[in-house]
Amino acid sequence: MRIEFFFPAKESTILPKSGLKFQSYYVVENMISVIVEDHFEENMEKAYAALIEYAEAKKLKIISSFYNEFFKTVNGGYYIVKAVINENE
DSSP: OOOOOOOOOSOSOOOGGGOOOOOOOOOOSSEEEEEEOSOHHHHHHHHHHHHHHHHHHTTOEEOSOOEEEEEEETTEEEEEEEEEEETTO
């Protein structure tokens, strides 16, 4: 099982021997995304799988958790599911 914890960082550096890795999620470039328009509970899992499959096919590495942004529309709404990728790894 993989678990990620998110908490505010008070320091900009982490001691090398601590075993912790600092990673900022404030990135607006190098992202892949997919839109989920309906059946959210069922299709979110498919969206995550599609992003992972795309990244693997293009030899990209997903380096963030998935972002879920909800946009409200007159007829309901939709989600954009995003992930940050690194092309150099």
